Amino acid sequence: MIDRYTLSTPKEVLEKHFNASFLIEFISRYNAAPTQDLPVITQDNTAHFQYFKWGLISNWANNKKMSPKLFNLDTETLSKKASHQKSLKSHRCLIPVDGFYVWKPFAKKKAIPYFISRTDKKPLAIAGIWEEKDDFNEKANHTFIMITQHSDERMTPYQENMPLCLGEKEIASWMNAGTTAPEIEEIIKATHSWPLTAHPVSPLIANLAKDSPSLIEHSQPSDQHGNYTLFQ
8 A cells, every 4th residue: 555655846946847826825745644634636736736635535434544545546446446446537646745655564573664755856747637526514525546556576675566657748638638548547557657766764754643744755764663674
């Protein structure tokens, strides 16, 4: 699963890269996580970043541990489930990130966190879908879910799945309301390969109270309990 990412690229660079503007203050994030308000660009408003909650809020209950199925949606499930087809048709979005975290297993029930980003340090555009639900006070709540795909051969050693990151051509099609269902299906099923780099980071990313540049710094590989290992 992908449950942490970063967005610390300067505001001006993001606005130029995605050709969209922020209407509220932009704050750099180094430990973005499900249930938080995070910027996305929707296909019906490509001119602005909007802040939606990460995760399908309609399914949250009693503060229980959030299921990965509520914030990650793999391409196979997306293609098969009719319940997602409406969102796929008219509620597509882009999730801007400049890196994401994965946990590389190295022993039974142990893993090392790694930070993944483009080698050229440019932002990534992750495909997503969003929904709107009214709460008991008839207030509209907007949420999004990240689409993932099977990892390519370079990412497989770290994790079995990775975000569905789109190139410029795919972004244009993904955000175009006139794109046909077969064309969207082609984007979902295509293999998207990126020049990515990875390095181990501190297991402190597991603590949502931590959100600082130090989280993406290269760290001696250690498991979630702080035990050091020679595996990299």
